[in-house]
Amino acid sequence: MAEAVLGTRRVLTGSAGRAFRLDVVATGPSTTAEAGDSVARKAQQDERPIGPTGRPYQGFPTPPKLESHGPARIIALCNQKGGVGKTTTTINLAASLADYGRKVLAVDFDPQGALSAGLGVQTHDVTTIYDLLLEPKRDAHEAIVHTAVENLDIIPANIDLSAAEVHLVNEVAREMILARVLRGIANEYDVILIDCQPSLGILTVNALTAAHGVLIPLECEFFALRGVALLIETIDKVRDRLNPAIELDGLLATMYDSRTLHSREVLDRIVEAFGDRVLETVIGRTVKFPDASVSGVPITEFAPEHPAAQAYLRLARELVARGAVA
Protein backbone atom coordinates (compact mmCIF):
# COMPACT_ATOMS: atom_id res chain seq x y z
CA MET A 1 0.00 0.00 0.00
CA ALA A 2 1.41 3.39 -0.92
CA GLU A 3 0.60 6.81 0.34
CA ALA A 4 0.33 9.87 -1.84
CA VAL A 5 -0.99 13.37 -1.69
CA LEU A 6 -3.59 14.24 -4.28
CA GLY A 7 -4.53 17.91 -4.43
CA THR A 8 -5.62 18.92 -0.96
CA ARG A 9 -6.55 15.38 0.08
CA ARG A 10 -4.25 12.81 1.54
CA VAL A 11 -5.12 9.33 0.39
CA LEU A 12 -3.94 5.82 0.92
CA THR A 13 -4.23 3.57 -2.08
CA GLY A 14 -4.77 -0.12 -1.48
CA SER A 15 -3.44 -2.97 -3.60
CA ALA A 16 -6.76 -3.13 -5.47
CA GLY A 17 -6.29 0.50 -6.39
CA ARG A 18 -9.10 1.67 -4.11
CA ALA A 19 -8.59 5.10 -2.63
CA PHE A 20 -9.44 5.82 1.00
CA ARG A 21 -9.98 9.47 1.76
CA LEU A 22 -8.67 10.77 5.05
CA ASP A 23 -10.26 13.77 6.70
CA VAL A 24 -6.94 15.45 7.18
CA VAL A 25 -6.44 18.88 5.78
CA ALA A 26 -3.36 18.82 3.62
CA THR A 27 -2.60 22.21 2.21
CA GLY A 28 -0.38 23.38 -0.60
CA PRO A 29 1.44 21.36 -3.23
CA SER A 30 1.88 17.62 -2.95
CA THR A 31 5.17 16.07 -1.95
CA THR A 32 6.53 12.56 -2.10
CA ALA A 33 8.05 12.85 1.36
CA GLU A 34 5.10 11.06 2.88
CA ALA A 35 5.68 7.85 0.99
CA GLY A 36 8.19 6.73 3.56
CA ASP A 37 6.51 7.95 6.71
CA SER A 38 5.62 5.79 9.64
CA VAL A 39 1.93 5.87 8.80
CA ALA A 40 2.54 4.27 5.42
CA ARG A 41 4.88 1.69 6.96
CA LYS A 42 2.21 0.64 9.44
CA ALA A 43 -0.32 0.51 6.62
CA GLN A 44 1.93 -1.85 4.66
CA GLN A 45 1.99 -4.26 7.57
CA ASP A 46 -1.71 -4.92 7.96
CA GLU A 47 -3.07 -3.98 4.52
CA ARG A 48 -5.73 -1.70 6.00
CA PRO A 49 -5.99 2.06 5.56
CA ILE A 50 -4.32 3.77 8.48
CA GLY A 51 -5.31 7.17 9.79
CA PRO A 52 -2.82 9.85 10.80
CA THR A 53 -2.84 8.65 14.41
CA GLY A 54 -1.58 5.25 13.25
CA ARG A 55 -4.87 3.43 13.87
CA PRO A 56 -6.98 1.79 11.15
CA TYR A 57 -9.08 4.50 9.58
CA GLN A 58 -12.79 4.37 10.25
CA GLY A 59 -15.62 6.63 9.28
CA PHE A 60 -18.10 7.62 11.94
CA PRO A 61 -21.81 7.38 11.19
CA THR A 62 -24.06 10.42 10.91
CA PRO A 63 -25.46 10.92 14.41
CA PRO A 64 -29.10 9.88 14.78
CA LYS A 65 -31.67 12.63 15.06
CA LEU A 66 -32.58 13.50 18.66
CA GLU A 67 -36.26 13.28 19.56
CA SER A 68 -35.87 15.51 22.61
CA HIS A 69 -33.22 17.84 23.97
CA GLY A 70 -31.18 18.06 27.18
CA PRO A 71 -29.86 17.78 29.75
CA ALA A 72 -26.55 18.96 28.36
CA ARG A 73 -23.23 17.26 28.69
CA ILE A 74 -20.74 19.99 29.54
CA ILE A 75 -17.30 19.84 27.88
CA ALA A 76 -14.42 22.16 28.76
CA LEU A 77 -11.86 22.87 26.03
CA CYS A 78 -8.73 23.30 27.99
CA ASN A 79 -5.00 23.79 27.58
CA GLN A 80 -3.00 26.37 29.49
CA LYS A 81 -0.73 26.69 26.46
CA GLY A 82 -1.83 29.58 24.26
CA GLY A 83 -2.73 29.41 20.58
CA VAL A 84 -3.31 25.65 20.33
CA GLY A 85 -6.78 25.83 18.76
CA LYS A 86 -9.12 25.89 21.79
CA THR A 87 -11.27 28.71 20.45
CA THR A 88 -11.18 27.52 16.83
CA THR A 89 -12.23 24.06 17.99
CA THR A 90 -15.00 25.41 20.23
CA ILE A 91 -16.45 27.46 17.37
CA ASN A 92 -16.29 24.77 14.72
CA LEU A 93 -17.17 21.78 16.89
CA ALA A 94 -20.14 23.74 18.23
CA ALA A 95 -21.27 24.60 14.70
CA SER A 96 -20.78 21.00 13.53
CA LEU A 97 -22.82 19.57 16.41
CA ALA A 98 -25.49 22.20 15.73
CA ASP A 99 -25.43 21.06 12.11
CA TYR A 100 -26.28 17.55 13.29
CA GLY A 101 -29.33 18.93 15.10
CA ARG A 102 -27.80 19.15 18.58
CA LYS A 103 -28.78 22.19 20.62
CA VAL A 104 -25.44 23.74 21.52
CA LEU A 105 -24.39 26.48 23.91
CA ALA A 106 -20.86 27.84 23.64
CA VAL A 107 -19.55 29.66 26.70
CA ASP A 108 -16.80 32.22 26.20
CA PHE A 109 -14.66 31.86 29.31
CA ASP A 110 -11.69 33.90 28.18
CA PRO A 111 -11.44 37.67 28.75
CA GLN A 112 -9.94 37.97 25.25
CA GLY A 113 -13.48 37.33 23.95
CA ALA A 114 -12.17 35.52 20.86
CA LEU A 115 -15.02 33.01 20.86
CA SER A 116 -17.58 35.81 20.87
CA ALA A 117 -15.77 37.61 18.05
CA GLY A 118 -15.34 34.40 16.08
CA LEU A 119 -19.09 33.85 16.20
CA GLY A 120 -19.82 37.43 15.24
CA VAL A 121 -21.28 38.41 18.61
CA GLN A 122 -20.68 41.85 20.02
CA THR A 123 -19.49 42.02 23.62
CA HIS A 124 -19.97 45.63 24.68
CA ASP A 125 -23.02 46.72 26.65
CA VAL A 126 -24.33 43.18 26.84
CA THR A 127 -24.73 40.79 29.76
CA THR A 128 -21.68 38.53 29.83
CA ILE A 129 -20.57 35.43 31.69
CA TYR A 130 -18.79 37.76 34.13
CA ASP A 131 -22.11 39.32 35.20
CA LEU A 132 -23.52 35.84 35.85
CA LEU A 133 -20.49 34.83 37.92
CA LEU A 134 -20.71 37.93 40.05
CA GLU A 135 -24.47 37.85 40.55
CA PRO A 136 -25.41 34.19 40.81
CA LYS A 137 -29.07 35.07 41.39
CA ARG A 138 -29.28 36.66 37.97
CA ASP A 139 -31.17 34.64 35.33
CA ALA A 140 -28.55 33.11 33.00
CA HIS A 141 -30.99 33.46 30.09
CA GLU A 142 -30.25 37.20 30.11
CA ALA A 143 -26.75 36.51 28.80
CA ILE A 144 -27.65 34.02 26.06
CA VAL A 145 -27.27 35.31 22.51
CA HIS A 146 -28.48 33.41 19.44
CA THR A 147 -25.81 33.21 16.74
CA ALA A 148 -26.31 33.20 12.97
CA VAL A 149 -25.95 29.39 13.12
CA GLU A 150 -29.18 27.53 13.77
CA ASN A 151 -29.16 25.61 17.10
CA LEU A 152 -26.06 27.47 18.31
CA ASP A 153 -26.22 29.97 21.18
CA ILE A 154 -23.41 31.68 23.04
CA ILE A 155 -22.79 33.37 26.37
CA PRO A 156 -20.23 36.07 25.50
CA ALA A 157 -17.29 37.41 27.48
CA ASN A 158 -15.23 40.54 27.37
CA ILE A 159 -12.26 42.03 29.17
CA ASP A 160 -14.34 42.46 32.36
CA LEU A 161 -13.80 38.75 32.96
CA SER A 162 -10.14 39.42 33.70
CA ALA A 163 -11.25 40.91 37.03
CA ALA A 164 -12.97 37.67 38.00
CA GLU A 165 -9.88 36.11 39.56
CA VAL A 166 -9.67 38.99 42.03
CA HIS A 167 -13.39 39.18 42.71
CA LEU A 168 -13.89 35.47 43.22
CA VAL A 169 -10.93 34.94 45.51
CA ASN A 170 -12.92 35.58 48.69
CA GLU A 171 -16.14 33.88 47.57
CA VAL A 172 -17.42 30.79 49.35
CA ALA A 173 -17.11 27.73 47.07
CA ARG A 174 -15.47 29.93 44.46
CA GLU A 175 -14.63 26.96 42.23
CA MET A 176 -18.29 26.04 41.82
CA ILE A 177 -19.76 29.31 40.63
CA LEU A 178 -19.84 28.49 36.91
CA ALA A 179 -21.35 25.07 37.66
CA ARG A 180 -24.17 26.81 39.50
CA VAL A 181 -24.72 29.29 36.66
CA LEU A 182 -24.94 26.52 34.05
CA ARG A 183 -27.23 24.34 36.16
CA GLY A 184 -30.08 26.76 35.45
CA ILE A 185 -29.89 26.35 31.66
CA ALA A 186 -28.37 22.89 31.09
CA ASN A 187 -31.75 21.26 30.48
CA GLU A 188 -32.29 23.35 27.35
CA TYR A 189 -29.16 22.14 25.52
CA ASP A 190 -27.64 18.84 24.43
CA VAL A 191 -24.10 20.04 24.83
CA ILE A 192 -22.36 23.03 26.41
CA LEU A 193 -18.80 23.79 25.27
CA ILE A 194 -16.64 26.03 27.47
CA ASP A 195 -13.76 27.82 25.75
CA CYS A 196 -11.15 28.23 28.50
CA GLN A 197 -8.43 30.85 28.69
CA PRO A 198 -4.78 29.77 28.46
CA SER A 199 -4.12 29.43 32.19
CA LEU A 200 -4.84 27.05 35.05
CA GLY A 201 -6.26 29.75 37.30
CA ILE A 202 -9.59 30.00 39.08
CA LEU A 203 -11.60 30.41 35.86
CA THR A 204 -10.25 27.20 34.37
CA VAL A 205 -10.82 25.37 37.67
CA ASN A 206 -14.42 26.65 37.55
CA ALA A 207 -14.77 25.25 34.02
CA LEU A 208 -13.34 21.88 35.09
CA THR A 209 -15.65 21.78 38.10
CA ALA A 210 -18.70 22.47 35.91
CA ALA A 211 -17.69 19.99 33.19
CA HIS A 212 -18.53 16.35 32.59
CA GLY A 213 -15.65 16.03 30.14
CA VAL A 214 -12.46 17.75 29.02
CA LEU A 215 -11.17 18.04 25.49
CA ILE A 216 -7.50 19.02 25.17
CA PRO A 217 -6.44 20.53 21.84
CA LEU A 218 -2.72 20.09 21.13
CA GLU A 219 -0.89 21.90 18.36
CA CYS A 220 1.33 19.55 16.36
CA GLU A 221 4.57 21.36 17.11
CA PHE A 222 7.65 20.72 19.18
CA PHE A 223 6.45 21.89 22.61
CA ALA A 224 2.98 20.35 22.27
CA LEU A 225 3.38 18.03 25.24
CA ARG A 226 5.00 20.56 27.51
CA GLY A 227 2.56 21.34 30.29
CA VAL A 228 0.12 18.55 29.43
CA ALA A 229 1.27 16.56 32.48
CA LEU A 230 0.49 19.57 34.68
CA LEU A 231 -2.91 19.96 33.01
CA ILE A 232 -3.75 16.30 33.60
CA GLU A 233 -2.56 16.63 37.20
CA THR A 234 -4.91 19.59 37.60
CA ILE A 235 -7.81 17.58 36.15
CA ASP A 236 -6.96 14.76 38.60
CA LYS A 237 -7.00 17.20 41.52
CA VAL A 238 -10.35 18.60 40.43
CA ARG A 239 -11.66 15.02 40.19
CA ASP A 240 -10.41 14.25 43.72
CA ARG A 241 -11.64 17.38 45.40
CA LEU A 242 -14.45 18.99 43.44
CA ASN A 243 -15.90 16.97 40.57
CA PRO A 244 -15.54 13.18 40.88
CA ALA A 245 -17.38 12.56 37.60
CA ILE A 246 -15.07 14.48 35.28
CA GLU A 247 -13.70 12.48 32.35
CA LEU A 248 -10.95 13.09 29.84
CA ASP A 249 -12.90 12.99 26.58
CA GLY A 250 -9.81 13.13 24.44
CA LEU A 251 -6.80 14.93 23.08
CA LEU A 252 -7.25 16.57 19.70
CA ALA A 253 -4.26 17.12 17.45
CA THR A 254 -4.58 20.45 15.63
CA MET A 255 -2.60 22.37 13.00
CA TYR A 256 -1.23 19.11 11.61
CA ASP A 257 0.74 19.48 8.41
CA SER A 258 1.19 16.10 6.76
CA ARG A 259 3.90 17.52 4.49
CA THR A 260 6.32 18.05 7.34
CA LEU A 261 8.23 15.29 9.05
CA HIS A 262 8.09 17.44 12.17
CA SER A 263 4.29 17.41 12.34
CA ARG A 264 4.19 13.66 11.81
CA GLU A 265 6.83 13.03 14.47
CA VAL A 266 5.01 15.19 16.99
CA LEU A 267 1.73 13.36 16.29
CA ASP A 268 3.53 10.02 16.70
CA ARG A 269 4.86 11.24 20.08
CA ILE A 270 1.41 12.38 21.21
CA VAL A 271 -0.06 8.97 20.30
CA GLU A 272 2.84 7.20 22.02
CA ALA A 273 2.13 9.18 25.20
CA PHE A 274 -1.67 9.03 25.23
CA GLY A 275 -2.70 6.08 23.03
CA ASP A 276 -6.44 5.77 22.43
CA ARG A 277 -7.12 8.98 24.30
CA VAL A 278 -5.91 10.79 21.19
CA LEU A 279 -8.94 11.34 18.98
CA GLU A 280 -8.73 9.80 15.54
CA THR A 281 -9.81 13.01 13.90
CA VAL A 282 -6.87 15.30 13.30
CA ILE A 283 -7.28 18.93 12.31
CA GLY A 284 -4.93 20.07 9.56
CA ARG A 285 -3.24 23.42 9.29
CA THR A 286 -4.97 25.83 6.91
CA VAL A 287 -5.28 29.59 6.48
CA LYS A 288 -9.03 29.15 6.12
CA PHE A 289 -9.39 29.31 9.94
CA PRO A 290 -8.01 32.82 10.36
CA ASP A 291 -10.08 33.85 7.30
CA ALA A 292 -13.27 32.43 8.81
CA SER A 293 -12.55 34.05 12.20
CA VAL A 294 -12.22 37.47 10.59
CA SER A 295 -15.63 36.93 8.99
CA GLY A 296 -17.13 35.99 12.36
CA VAL A 297 -18.54 32.65 11.19
CA PRO A 298 -17.56 29.00 11.68
CA ILE A 299 -15.67 27.37 8.84
CA THR A 300 -18.62 25.02 8.36
CA GLU A 301 -20.56 28.10 7.20
CA PHE A 302 -17.67 30.00 5.62
CA ALA A 303 -16.40 27.15 3.43
CA PRO A 304 -18.53 24.06 4.09
CA GLU A 305 -16.80 21.93 1.45
CA HIS A 306 -13.30 22.74 2.68
CA PRO A 307 -11.49 19.73 4.18
CA ALA A 308 -11.12 21.68 7.45
CA ALA A 309 -14.91 22.01 7.73
CA GLN A 310 -15.24 18.30 6.94
CA ALA A 311 -12.65 17.52 9.65
CA TYR A 312 -14.69 19.32 12.32
CA LEU A 313 -17.87 17.57 11.19
CA ARG A 314 -15.99 14.29 11.55
CA LEU A 315 -14.83 15.33 15.03
CA ALA A 316 -18.47 15.92 15.96
CA ARG A 317 -19.40 12.44 14.65
CA GLU A 318 -16.45 10.87 16.50
CA LEU A 319 -17.48 12.46 19.80
CA VAL A 320 -21.05 11.23 19.35
CA ALA A 321 -19.71 7.75 18.48
CA ARG A 322 -17.52 7.81 21.61
CA GLY A 323 -20.52 8.77 23.75
CA ALA A 324 -19.08 12.17 24.70
CA VAL A 325 -22.09 13.92 23.15
CA ALA A 326 -25.71 12.75 22.86
Ligand SMILES: Nc1ncnc2c1ncn2[C@@H]1O[C@H](COP(=O)(O)OP(=O)(O)OP(=O)(O)O)[C@@H](O)[C@H]1O
Ligand atom coordinates in the same frame (compact mmCIF):
# COMPACT_ATOMS: atom_id res chain seq x y z
N1 LIG B 1 -6.01 24.26 12.07
C1 LIG B 1 -5.51 25.49 11.99
N2 LIG B 1 -4.76 25.88 10.93
C2 LIG B 1 -4.25 27.12 10.85
N3 LIG B 1 -4.47 28.08 11.77
C3 LIG B 1 -5.20 27.75 12.85
C4 LIG B 1 -5.77 26.46 13.02
N4 LIG B 1 -6.46 26.43 14.19
C5 LIG B 1 -6.31 27.66 14.72
N5 LIG B 1 -5.58 28.45 13.93
C6 LIG B 1 -5.18 29.84 14.16
O1 LIG B 1 -4.24 29.85 15.23
C7 LIG B 1 -4.48 30.93 16.10
C8 LIG B 1 -4.75 30.39 17.51
O2 LIG B 1 -5.93 29.61 17.47
P1 LIG B 1 -7.00 29.69 18.64
O3 LIG B 1 -7.33 31.11 18.93
O4 LIG B 1 -8.11 28.78 18.28
O5 LIG B 1 -6.15 29.08 19.82
P2 LIG B 1 -6.46 29.17 21.38
O6 LIG B 1 -5.88 27.95 22.00
O7 LIG B 1 -7.88 29.46 21.63
O8 LIG B 1 -5.58 30.46 21.78
P3 LIG B 1 -5.61 31.20 23.21
O9 LIG B 1 -4.83 30.31 24.12
O10 LIG B 1 -4.93 32.51 22.95
O11 LIG B 1 -7.03 31.34 23.63
C9 LIG B 1 -5.65 31.70 15.51
O12 LIG B 1 -5.14 32.76 14.74
C10 LIG B 1 -6.34 30.69 14.63
O13 LIG B 1 -7.02 31.29 13.54
Ligand SMILES: [Mg+2]
Ligand atom coordinates in the same frame (compact mmCIF):
# COMPACT_ATOMS: atom_id res chain seq x y z
MG1 LIG C 1 -8.79 30.99 22.77
